[in-house]
Structures are given as structure tokens and as C-alpha cells.
Amino acid sequence: MSVGLGPAAHPKGAPMQYEQQSPPDATLVKAQGRQEVLYTLTDRLHRAQACEDVLDASFWALIRGLSCDRAAVLLMDASATLHVAASHGLSEHYGRSVQAHSPWAPTDPDPRPICLGSLRDDVPGNFRDATLAEGVAAIAFIPLTLDGRLIGEFMVCFDAPHRFDAADIEFALTVARQLAFSMGHLRDLARLRDTQEQLMTMFNVISVGMAEVETTSRRLKRVNLPLCKLLGFTEDELLARMLDDLIHPDDRARHAGAYDRLLASAEPYAIEQRFVRKDGQAVWVLVTANVIRDGPRRRVYATIHDIDQRKHAEQALQRAAEVDAFRLQLADTLRALSDPARIQTEAAGLLGRHLHVGRCYHCSVTAEGTTGIITRDYVAPGRRSAVGTYHLEAFGARLLERLHAGQVVSVADVCSEATLSVDELAAYEVLDVRAFVSVPLVKDGRLVAVFSVDCPEPRAWTPADIALVRETAERTWIALERARTQRALVAHADQFHTLLEHTPIGVCLVDADLVLRELNPVARAAIGNVAGGVLGRGLVEIMHSLYEGPRAEEIVRGFRRTLETGQPFIEPERAERRIDRDRTEHYAWRLDRIRLSDGRFGVVCYFRNVGAQVEARQLIEQSRDALRESEQRLRLIVEGARDFAIILLDAEGRITRWNSGARNLLGYDSEEVIGRHEGLIFTPEDRADFAPQQEIARALDDGRAINERWHVRKDGSRFWGSGLLMTLRRSDERPSGFVKIMQDRTAARLAEERLRETDRRKDEFIAMLAHELRNPLAPITNAVRLLQRDPSDNPVQQEARTIIERQVRRLARLVDDLLDISRITTGRVRLQRARIDMRAVIERAVESIRPSIEQQRHSLECEVSQEPIWVCADAVRLEQVVVNLLSNAAKYTEPGGRIELGLRREGEQAVVTVRDTGIGIEPALLPHVFDLFTQAERTMARSYGGLGIGLALVRRLVQMHGGTITAHSTVGEGSEFIVRLPTTAPAHGVHRPAPAASSLQAAAQRLRMLVVDDNADAARSLALLLTAAGHEVRVAYDGLEALEAAHAFRPDLAFVDIGLPQLDGYEVARRLKADPALSGIELAAVSGYGQVEDRRRSRAAGFRAHLVKPAGFAQVEQFIGEVLEDRT
Structure with missing residues (x-):
């Protein structure tokens, strides 16, 4: 188009031409x-x-x-x-x-x-x-x-x-x-798209972590690479998580509040918190979050800046500042204290509060290095004090060796410390200690003190924590040493002044100007009353008032000469005329120059009135005559005691006198032993153990030492000597020597050993007798159980079964008591301590003894604390204590009587009381009621039964738990027994496993079982019970037959007696477990012995369970139920 086209050519609003409407x-x-x-x-x-x-x-x-x-x-x-x-x-x-x-x-x-x-x-x-x-x-x-x-x-x-x-x-x-x-x-x-591409480019290129979060579910929708690197996750792993999953549990609540406010008000937030990396480590981050609206949708974008280094630096600075403040406070506090007790208390409190520990204390160690004494401690709220005396080896012999070597011991969790035994762990549990740091103080190669902090829960001690404990310990010991030094100086000053005040020697002090400055009472009495007093007056004036002119001048010249030259002036006894008293007195003088506090010299004068020495010499001569006479009488007495060896020793233990009794007993003449050490009469092994030196040390500490040991005569023969070593002291209480008095007691010793051997054999016989009595109890128990499965309604049969079952239980308890007494007297009982609630012990004991009480129509009233009462104890043994006390009450109470059982807390003790309305105890019998084989008098009208060992067993078990038991009774009015046990701290998060399914009747699965026992009745009766329960059972009667039956029968479970002929039960178990074709068999040991060592041996051989004869069928059912539960 070559023509212009614009608004002028086509004016707005130009008429539009429309054609006529179509049909x-x-x-x-x-x-x-x-x-x-x-x-x-x-x-x-x-x-x-x-x-x-x-x-x-x-x-x-x-x-x-x-x-x-x-x-x-x-x-x-x-x-x-x-x-x-x-x-x-x-x-x-x-x-x-x-x-x-x-x-x-x-x-x-x-x-x-x-x-x-x-x-x-x-x-x-x-x-x-x-x-x-x-x-x-x-x-x-x-x-x-x-x-x-x-x-x-x-x-x-x-x-x-x-x-x-x-x-x-x-x-x-x-x-x-x-x-x-x-x-x-x-x-x-x-x-x-351009914006998204730019955003994604920025999202991935930016150096900080970024994430898009789903608003409601908080699930991560998009994350960038820096966030993945920061947290150690892959992108897919992060996208499968929610934002809350990444936040440290302690910070989630604070973040949730900020996030909710963001969604409610769209107000961005920035918060410093911790994220948890994939490896479980926490990392500090700064989270900045904002809401971006996309039409009706809202998106949450968060940037995550890594501030871990800055945060740790800030925390380190804060900790350093806190430590500096603590050090300053500790220094200021200790500087102002001079009382050792206050120093220990304040230092422990400051450190305990600073480190947030449960306890902090200073423990003094006795000279032998095995006993620790805590007299005061810092205790956090809710913890109990550790003040007391402790046997240090009970807390770990190897840890104690490290302390003796001067090494700091830090333990993050005692339960993970491989060097601690079960008993040592129990010692920590009693004190509620899981973690601790101990700093030793070793002086001259000897451990003298330990400074410790502890916690009731595991704690990873940092090097800074350990260093601070060590520094506090060292500062505390320095402050204690300073305080003791100051006290010693004050004491020495007091002693010096006391000495001056009470010494019989006159002491006076003059300064450089010969002015009298100090006088003790003797000097004041010697000078006498001078008008205007004497202190502050010149020596020349005083001397002229006491003596005539020439003598006064002579004394003053002596003072001046000593003051100028420093040479002492000594004047022996001299009679002097006192003009003020108009009599002659006898004095001895000594003058010494000393430096005074003003830096100048002065003179101190010592003098004594020797006029009294004449009388003293006369008295001494009289005393010597009396002493010689006394020595002659003593010599006659010593030499006449021919049945006793009397030996005098000097302070080093060398023989100074040897009487005829010693010659007759030991074979040495006095010329052969005078001047020799007393160790020559000790056995070589005792000398190697330094027994002579230890005996002397005990005599020095206690004034006497008992001497009961084997000794050696001159001819090499040995005899059992019994006697004493006593310390002889001078008038100033310093030891001057020892006297040993000894008698030959060999015959009595051999008789005692024979008696102990007889007693040991008796205990072994009782133990074997009790074990053998267990064997027939098992088939009797099983037979009763079989009879109970008979649906017969005959009341006579039912009553007979009930009587048999009750008497079997009673016999089993008697056998148990007999075994326990044997074990205790032979020292083979070890407690399996754990933190338990005494209420559970009471409940189990009542359920155990209830049938016996109901059979005698007694009423049992229980008053038990509503709050838990925790003790560190063996639950089985404490249940045995309560059962025996209730059984004793039921036995000595006429039918229809009342028995009261109580449990309460008194201070740091759990108190169990058993009270009855029975016959009571005779006053003569009451002090011996806990002795072995002691019973109330039997009569023709009533015999109470039993062996007389129940209460003796109770007392021993209570004592093994660190408790006490007392008995109170009035004849005809019943008896009361009170047991007191130490409590422990409450348990935290105690896990109580649910009981395993143990009912055979509930088991839908039929099992193949093998019963192995050389007691045919026991084996057959158990087999019958298992068969009646629906299982397929085979029986074997010795170890070799058991192996053959196992290969042929391939059982699922086997009950194996330990004491088998041919092969014992341990070997049978080992061979079954070693055979790949039979290793899947579950084994239960059946034994008359059930101590810890017996159970350990059965576990080591491959047994899953250890049943003690007579094993109740409920225990058998429980074992089978556990196996079935594992298989399902």
C-alpha cells in the first residue's frame, strides 16, 4: 500500500455499511x-x-x-x-x-x-x-x-x-x-516459564539450602542440592519426609508455633533451631520462611542457612564465659573460707550446680586405702545424700587401681563398663549412679582423697567437664591445705602461748631499748608486785628494785652483751639475795637474742627457780628405790609364769626380755633371742606377709593387738599361739616398747578345726538330703496334676487331691528352707539384686501363702502403702522372707485367728510388719527366736511342725540385704515381727515385659516332646501330663538313650534332667546343639539345684530354660508357650 492510512483518512465513527438481511x-x-x-x-x-x-x-x-x-x-x-x-x-x-x-x-x-x-x-x-x-x-x-x-x-x-x-x-x-x-x-x-526457570536456577545455584513445603501436610515438595549436602540426605530421601522430621525434637514445639502464625497471618519468620542430619548429628540452622500466593494456592518457601559453626562458637564462648565466672566465684568463695568443712561444702555446691550433676562430694580415704568416708556432699533436688562410709573395692577393683595410680576416672555409663561385675554394678545402683568423674589426690604414693561428681543417668563427659572437675578438686585441696595450715599456725600460736602460760620456766622479753615488753605468769610471780607495774618500764629500773646495786648492774650488762653480740648468756644455779623480799632465792638464767616484729633485735630471758630442785632430787632418789623394788617384784612374777610366754620388745620390735615360759614354749634361751626381732617366732609365710609389722602397727593404733596364729619353735615345729601384744608408753604417751603374752592353744585349735569339719560335713549332708528329697516331689506333683484333670465330681477324691497338693507344697517349702539354710551357712547364696517395688513382693507373697491361711480359716488384713517403695534387692528372696513370716504366723495361731500384714515407708527405710493373734513367744525363748533349729515347746495337745529354720533363714536373708528384723511378743497375745530394709531412688522407665503365653490348652499346635530323667516316676508322670495336654511324648532314662531317642524321634522340645547316668544333662545338651540335624530342639534343664552358677552352666550348655525340682506344671506350660510364641 503506497497511500497513508491513519485516523484522518478514516475518521472515528465513519458510517458502516451493512447489507440487507438475508432471508x-x-x-x-x-x-x-x-x-x-x-x-x-x-x-x-x-x-x-x-x-x-x-x-x-x-x-x-x-x-x-x-x-x-x-x-x-x-x-x-x-x-x-x-x-x-x-x-x-x-x-x-x-x-x-x-x-x-x-x-x-x-x-x-x-x-x-x-x-x-x-x-x-x-x-x-x-x-x-x-x-x-x-x-x-x-x-x-x-x-x-x-x-x-x-x-x-x-x-x-x-x-x-x-x-x-x-x-x-x-x-x-x-x-x-x-x-x-x-x-x-x-x-x-x-x-x-521464564520466571520458573529463573527461580529454579536461583533455587539450585544459591549457596544456602532451600525447600518448598506443602502448606497443610508440611511435606517437602522441592529441595535444592545445598540442603541435601547440609543434611546428608539424597533429594529423594528428603522429598519422602515432612519438615517436622528434620527438626530436633526439642525444637519442634517452638517451630510449630512460628509455622502456624505464618499460615494464619502470612507474616514471614526467621528462627534459629537444630536440624537432625542423616547420621543423627544435630546441626544448627537459621530457617527463614515465607508464604507466596499462586492464585488461590499458597506455597511456603524456606531458606536454611548453616549456622552450626557460629552457634557452636557462641556456645563455646558462652561456656567459656560461664567457666570463667565459675572459676572467679570459686576463687572468691574459697579465699574467704578457713573452715575445712565449709570449703568442702561450698566447692561441691558450686561445681555441682555449674555442671548440673546429681551429687558432688569430697571422699577421704583411710590409711589402708580401701575405705572411703564422705562427711558432706552437694545433692541436687530429688536426689539423696551419699554421706557414709564405703568399701571402695565394691565399686570396681580395676577402677580403684587407677585411682591409686593417680589417674582421673570418668565413666559415661556404668552399665556399659566392661570391667564391672554384677555385684559392683549393684553397688552403683544402690547409690543411683550411672555416670561419674573421680579425681584422686595421691600424697607420697598413697591415695588420701577422691573428689567426685555423679549423675543418675548416662552422661558423655566432655574433656572440658573433666578438666573443670580436676581443677576444682585441685583448688579445693589447695584451699583445704591452706586452711589446715592456718589452723595449725593458730593452734601452734595458741599452744605456744599456752606453753608460756603454763611452763614452770619464767620468760620475759625486752626490746632494743631494754624496755620490758612481755612476761609470762611465772616471770610475773618471780618479779612480784612493782608499783606502777613492770611492762613498758626499763630493765635497769626493775633490776635495781629487785637486787642490790652490783648484782642488778651485772644482770643488765649480761642483757646488753647478748643484745650487742648475739652471744647467749648462760648462768647456772646461783643464790641471789632479793631485797624486795628480804630472802635468798636460787635461779638459773639464759639470755638469747631474737629479732622482733619491728625488725630490731631484742633479748628473751629464760629463768627458773632451782631452789625446788633439791627437793626434786630427793624425790627422784626415793622414786628410783621404789622402781627398783617394783622391777624386782615384776621380774619374780614374769619368771614365775611358766605357762605363759612373756616377751618384752623395744619400740622397734626387738626382744629385750624373755621369761622362762617363753623358753619352755619356744625352745630359745634368752641369750639367743635378746636383741633379735620378734619375727623369728612367726612362720615364714606370715613374715612374707609382714604380719609382725602389722601386729605392731595395730598395737600402736589401738593400744593392743590380738595374737591368734601359728608360730614356729626353735626346732621348726609349729604351735597355735594365743595371746596379746600391748603397747608400753612413757609418761609423755610416746611408745617405749611392747609386751607380748602368749599361751600354747594348739590342742584347742585342732579341736575347733575338727568341729568345723564336722559342721561342714553336716551342712553338706543336709544339702544333699534336701536335694534328694526334691526328686520324689516332682512325680508326686505331676501325679496330683493328672488327678486334677480327671473330671470326677467325687468330693472325697477332690478333697484328697487338695490335701496331697497342699502337703506337697508344704514339703517343697520345707525342702527349700533346708537347702537355703545349707547354702547360707556354707556361703553359697548370692543375691540377684535389682530395683524393685516392695508392693509387688508383698502381693506375690500373699498369693503364695493364701491357700495355707484359708485352710486354717485365718483372716488376713493387709495395709500396704499406696505409693511405690523402691528397694535394691533380690525379689525372690524377699518374697521368701514375707512368706516365711506369714507361714510362721499361721502356724502358731489357733484356727480362725487374725494375721495383719503391713508395708510402709519410714524415712529412708521400707518397713514390713507381720502381726498375729497366736500363742506368743515365751520371754526366755524370745532372744533366741532367730537361732537355727529353735522352736516353741511342743506339747501332746499340739505340735506345730517345721524344722525350726524358717526364722533363722529370714534373719540371714534380711541381713544380706542390709536390713534388720526384730520380734516382739507377749505370751497368749500373739507376736509381731518388724523387717526394716534400706530404700533406693525411684526407678525411671522400668520395663516390665509382658508375660509370655504359657497355656498349653491355648496352643493350637501339637508338639513332639522328649522327657529325659533317671527317676522313672518323674519321667513317666511328666510324660503323662504332656500327653494329656495333646502332645506326642517319648521318654528316656539316661544320657545315651536320650541321644538315640532324639535322633529317632526328632522332638521339638526336650526336658532333660541334669544328674543322668552315662552322660549328664550338660553333655546331652552340648551334643544335641552340636548336631546340625538336632540343633533346632528347644531344651529345658530339670535339676534339684537352682543357684546362679547352676543356671549359668545350663545356659552355657545350650539350655533355654532351667526348671528347679519339683517344677510346677505352670512353669512347664510357660516354657512351652514361649517356644510356641517364638515360632508364630
Whole structure:
């Protein structure tokens, strides 16, 4: 187009020419066709991916709907210039001629369509000529607008004049609107893609962690690489988690509040918290979160900055500042203290509160190095004090060796310390200690003290913690040493002044000007009352008031000479005339020069009245005569004691006197032993163990030492000597020697050993007897159980079964008591301590003894604490204590009586009381009621039964738990027994495993079982019970037969007696477990022995369970139930 085209050529509002309406039917068909075109256009635009697709679809719709010959789309660029974007039927020359022109101004707020039906008639000028030259006779311009702004135009051309009606214009505008909308949509999509690409580029390139979070579920939707690296997860691993999964449990509540506020108010937040890495380590991060709205949707984006180093640096600075403040406070506190007790208390309190530990204390170690004494400690709220005396080896011999070597001992968890035994762990459990740090103080190669902190829960002690404990310990010991030194100085000063005040020697002090400054009482009494007093007056004046002129001058010259030369002046006894008293007195003098506190010299004068020595010498001579006479009488007595060896030793243990009894007993003459050490009469092994030196040390400490040991005569024969070593002391209490008195007690010793051997054999016999009594109990028990399975309703049979079962239980308890007494007297009982609630012990004991009480028609009243009472004890043994006391009460109470059982707490003790309304205890018997084989007197009218060992067993078990038991009774009014046990701290998170399913009747699975026992009745009765329970059972009677039966029968379970002929039960178990074909058999040991060592041996051999004869069938059922539960 060569003509200009603009608003002047086509003024706004130019009349539009519309052709006449077509007949109605033609119009309807035309409208329907255009509607179909618009439907198709909408579908194509919906699927359009690019501008070309939009233009193609719009061109097609425009040409198809208007049936025009030619068309073009012109789009406006950023400079408001039109460019042909697409055309149909128009030449490129024409397109270039019109693309720079528009019928509307770029800023026209409301451009309207312009239609020219006939260029020959309607439009003059260049535009008409150019358009006609192109072959166009009619043209319409349709504006393209988007968001109220002109973006381009449609050109619709016809080769012949054309009348544009309203439907044509409306159709063209509809296409134009859809074109503009689609172009805008594609533009927005392109911008969105650009924005997303930029965002993702920034998301992945930025050096801090970033994440997109689902608003409601808080699941991670998108994470970047820096966040993955920070936390150690892969991207997939993080996307499978929620944001809360990454936050440290202690920080989740604080973060949840901030997150909820973010969603409620869209207010961004920044919070410092800890995330948990994949390896479980915590890392400090700064989380900044914001909400971004995407239409109706909300997205939460978070940035995660790694601030771990900064946070740790801040924490380190804070800890350093806290430690510095602690050190300053500790130094200020200790500097002001001089009382050792206050020093220990304050230092322990400061360190305990600073480290947040349970306890902190200073433990003094006795001279032998095995006993620790804690007199005061810091105790955190809720913990109990550790004040007391302790045997240090009970807490770990190897740990004690390290302390003796001067090594600091730190333990993060005593339960994980491999060097501690079960008993040593129990010692820590009693004190509620799980972690501790101990710093030793070693002086001259000896452990003298330990400074410790401990916690009731495991704690990983840092090097800084250990260093601070060590520093506090050292500062405490320095302060203690300073305080003790100060006290010693004060004590020495007090002692010096006391000495001056009480010494019989006169002491006076003059300064450099010979002015009298100090006098002790003796000096004041010697000088006498001088008018105006003597202190502060000149020596010359005083001496002239006491002595005549020449003697006074002589004394003053002596003072001056010593003051000037420093040479002492000594004057022996001399009679002097005192003019003030008009009598002669005898004095001895000594003058010494000393330096006074002002830096100058002074003179101290010591003098004594020797006039009394004459009388003293006379008294000494009289005393010597009396001493000689006394020594003669003593010598006669010592030499006459021929049945006793009396030996005098000097302070070093060398023999100084040897009486005839010693010669008769040991074979040495006095000339052979005088001057030799007493160790020559000790055995070589005792000398190697330094027994002579230890005996002397005990005598020095206690004044006497008992001497009971084997000794050696001159001829090498040995005898058992019994006697004492006593310390002899001078008048000043210093030891001057020892006297040993000894007698030959060999015959009595050998008799005692024979008696002990007889007693040991008796105990072994009782133990074997009790063990053998167990064997028949097992088949009797099983037989009763078989009879109980008989559905017979015969009341006589039922009563008979009940009696047999009750008596078997009673016999079993008697055998148990007999065995326990044997074990205790032979020292083979070891407690299996654990932290338990005494209420559970009471409950189990009552259930155990209830049938016996009900059988005698007693009423049992229980008053048990509502709160848990925790003790560190063997639950089985304490249950045995309560059962025995209740059984004793039932036995000695007439039928229909009342028994009261109580449990309460008193301070740090658990108190169990058993009271009955029985016959009571005779006063003569009451002190011996806990002795072995002691019973109330039997009568023809009533025999109470039993062996007389129940209460003896009770007392021993209570004592083994560190408790006490007392008995109170009045004849005819019943008895009361009171047990007191030490309590321990409450248990935290005690795990109580659920009881395993143990009912054979509930087991739907039929099992193959092998019973092995050389007691045929026991084996057959157990087999019958198991068969009655629905299982297939085989029986073997010795070890070899058991192995053959196992190979042939292939059982699922086997009950094996330990004491078998051919092969014992241990060897049978080992061979079964070693055979691959039989290793799957579950084994239960059946034995008359049930101590810890017995159970350990059975576990080591391969047994899963250890049943003690007579094993109740409930225990058998429980074992089978556990096996079935494992298999399901």
C-alpha cells in the first residue's frame, strides 16, 4: 500500500455499511455455520502451544466464517508500530506498505471496527489506489485489544464490493477477542516459564539450602542440592519426609508455633533451631520462611542457612564465659573460707550446680586405702545424700587401681563398663549412679582423697567437664591445705602461748631499748608486785628494785652483751639475795637474742627457780628405790609364769626380755633371742606377709593387738599361739616398747578345726538330703496334676487331691528352707539384686501363702502403702522372707485367728510388719527366736511342725540385704515381727515385659516332646501330663538313650534332667546343639539345684530354660508357650 492510512483518512465513527438481511432461513444457516467455526476455533486455541498455532487457527476461522478473499493480522511492537504477523492472499509489497500505519492511535482507549464496503465509492486518495491495485474492492479493520490496550488489528478483504452487516462485525470481533486472549495467555505462560526457570536456577545455584513445603501436610515438595549436602540426605530421601522430621525434637514445639502464625497471618519468620542430619548429628540452622500466593494456592518457601559453626562458637564462648565466672566465684568463695568443712561444702555446691550433676562430694580415704568416708556432699533436688562410709573395692577393683595410680576416672555409663561385675554394678545402683568423674589426690604414693561428681543417668563427659572437675578438686585441696595450715599456725600460736602460760620456766622479753615488753605468769610471780607495774618500764629500773646495786648492774650488762653480740648468756644455779623480799632465792638464767616484729633485735630471758630442785632430787632418789623394788617384784612374777610366754620388745620390735615360759614354749634361751626381732617366732609365710609389722602397727593404733596364729619353735615345729601384744608408753604417751603374752592353744585349735569339719560335713549332708528329697516331689506333683484333670465330681477324691497338693507344697517349702539354710551357712547364696517395688513382693507373697491361711480359716488384713517403695534387692528372696513370716504366723495361731500384714515407708527405710493373734513367744525363748533349729515347746495337745529354720533363714536373708528384723511378743497375745530394709531412688522407665503365653490348652499346635530323667516316676508322670495336654511324648532314662531317642524321634522340645547316668544333662545338651540335624530342639534343664552358677552352666550348655525340682506344671506350660510364641 503506497497511500497513508491513519485516523484522518478514516475518521472515528465513519458510517458502516451493512447489507440487507438475508432471508431468515439463510441467516440461520449462516449463524449456525459460524457457531461451528467458533467451536472449532476454541478447541484449536485451547490446544495451541505457540503463536503460529494461534494465528493459523484465527486465520482459518476468519476466512471460513466471513468467506473473505484475503486477510492479514498485524501486531504492534514495543514502539507502537504494526508489523504483519500473518497474511492470506496479500502480497509482501502491500503488507510492507500498510504495516507502518494504523486506523487508530496507539493510545485510543476504545478503538472501533472500520468497514469500507466499496473502495471506489467510499475512500478517495492514495489508500484506495494502493488497495485497488492489490485487487481489493472492500476491506474491514477489526481492532485487537488486550487488557484495554491496542495490540494489533485484523484486515478482512474482499475482491468485490461487500456490504458488512452486524453479524459479520460481531463474528470478526469474537475471533479477534479469542486471538488476543490466546496471545496474552501464551505470553503469560512464557513469562511464567521464564520466571520458573529463573527461580529454579536461583533455587539450585544459591549457596544456602532451600525447600518448598506443602502448606497443610508440611511435606517437602522441592529441595535444592545445598540442603541435601547440609543434611546428608539424597533429594529423594528428603522429598519422602515432612519438615517436622528434620527438626530436633526439642525444637519442634517452638517451630510449630512460628509455622502456624505464618499460615494464619502470612507474616514471614526467621528462627534459629537444630536440624537432625542423616547420621543423627544435630546441626544448627537459621530457617527463614515465607508464604507466596499462586492464585488461590499458597506455597511456603524456606531458606536454611548453616549456622552450626557460629552457634557452636557462641556456645563455646558462652561456656567459656560461664567457666570463667565459675572459676572467679570459686576463687572468691574459697579465699574467704578457713573452715575445712565449709570449703568442702561450698566447692561441691558450686561445681555441682555449674555442671548440673546429681551429687558432688569430697571422699577421704583411710590409711589402708580401701575405705572411703564422705562427711558432706552437694545433692541436687530429688536426689539423696551419699554421706557414709564405703568399701571402695565394691565399686570396681580395676577402677580403684587407677585411682591409686593417680589417674582421673570418668565413666559415661556404668552399665556399659566392661570391667564391672554384677555385684559392683549393684553397688552403683544402690547409690543411683550411672555416670561419674573421680579425681584422686595421691600424697607420697598413697591415695588420701577422691573428689567426685555423679549423675543418675548416662552422661558423655566432655574433656572440658573433666578438666573443670580436676581443677576444682585441685583448688579445693589447695584451699583445704591452706586452711589446715592456718589452723595449725593458730593452734601452734595458741599452744605456744599456752606453753608460756603454763611452763614452770619464767620468760620475759625486752626490746632494743631494754624496755620490758612481755612476761609470762611465772616471770610475773618471780618479779612480784612493782608499783606502777613492770611492762613498758626499763630493765635497769626493775633490776635495781629487785637486787642490790652490783648484782642488778651485772644482770643488765649480761642483757646488753647478748643484745650487742648475739652471744647467749648462760648462768647456772646461783643464790641471789632479793631485797624486795628480804630472802635468798636460787635461779638459773639464759639470755638469747631474737629479732622482733619491728625488725630490731631484742633479748628473751629464760629463768627458773632451782631452789625446788633439791627437793626434786630427793624425790627422784626415793622414786628410783621404789622402781627398783617394783622391777624386782615384776621380774619374780614374769619368771614365775611358766605357762605363759612373756616377751618384752623395744619400740622397734626387738626382744629385750624373755621369761622362762617363753623358753619352755619356744625352745630359745634368752641369750639367743635378746636383741633379735620378734619375727623369728612367726612362720615364714606370715613374715612374707609382714604380719609382725602389722601386729605392731595395730598395737600402736589401738593400744593392743590380738595374737591368734601359728608360730614356729626353735626346732621348726609349729604351735597355735594365743595371746596379746600391748603397747608400753612413757609418761609423755610416746611408745617405749611392747609386751607380748602368749599361751600354747594348739590342742584347742585342732579341736575347733575338727568341729568345723564336722559342721561342714553336716551342712553338706543336709544339702544333699534336701536335694534328694526334691526328686520324689516332682512325680508326686505331676501325679496330683493328672488327678486334677480327671473330671470326677467325687468330693472325697477332690478333697484328697487338695490335701496331697497342699502337703506337697508344704514339703517343697520345707525342702527349700533346708537347702537355703545349707547354702547360707556354707556361703553359697548370692543375691540377684535389682530395683524393685516392695508392693509387688508383698502381693506375690500373699498369693503364695493364701491357700495355707484359708485352710486354717485365718483372716488376713493387709495395709500396704499406696505409693511405690523402691528397694535394691533380690525379689525372690524377699518374697521368701514375707512368706516365711506369714507361714510362721499361721502356724502358731489357733484356727480362725487374725494375721495383719503391713508395708510402709519410714524415712529412708521400707518397713514390713507381720502381726498375729497366736500363742506368743515365751520371754526366755524370745532372744533366741532367730537361732537355727529353735522352736516353741511342743506339747501332746499340739505340735506345730517345721524344722525350726524358717526364722533363722529370714534373719540371714534380711541381713544380706542390709536390713534388720526384730520380734516382739507377749505370751497368749500373739507376736509381731518388724523387717526394716534400706530404700533406693525411684526407678525411671522400668520395663516390665509382658508375660509370655504359657497355656498349653491355648496352643493350637501339637508338639513332639522328649522327657529325659533317671527317676522313672518323674519321667513317666511328666510324660503323662504332656500327653494329656495333646502332645506326642517319648521318654528316656539316661544320657545315651536320650541321644538315640532324639535322633529317632526328632522332638521339638526336650526336658532333660541334669544328674543322668552315662552322660549328664550338660553333655546331652552340648551334643544335641552340636548336631546340625538336632540343633533346632528347644531344651529345658530339670535339676534339684537352682543357684546362679547352676543356671549359668545350663545356659552355657545350650539350655533355654532351667526348671528347679519339683517344677510346677505352670512353669512347664510357660516354657512351652514361649517356644510356641517364638515360632508364630
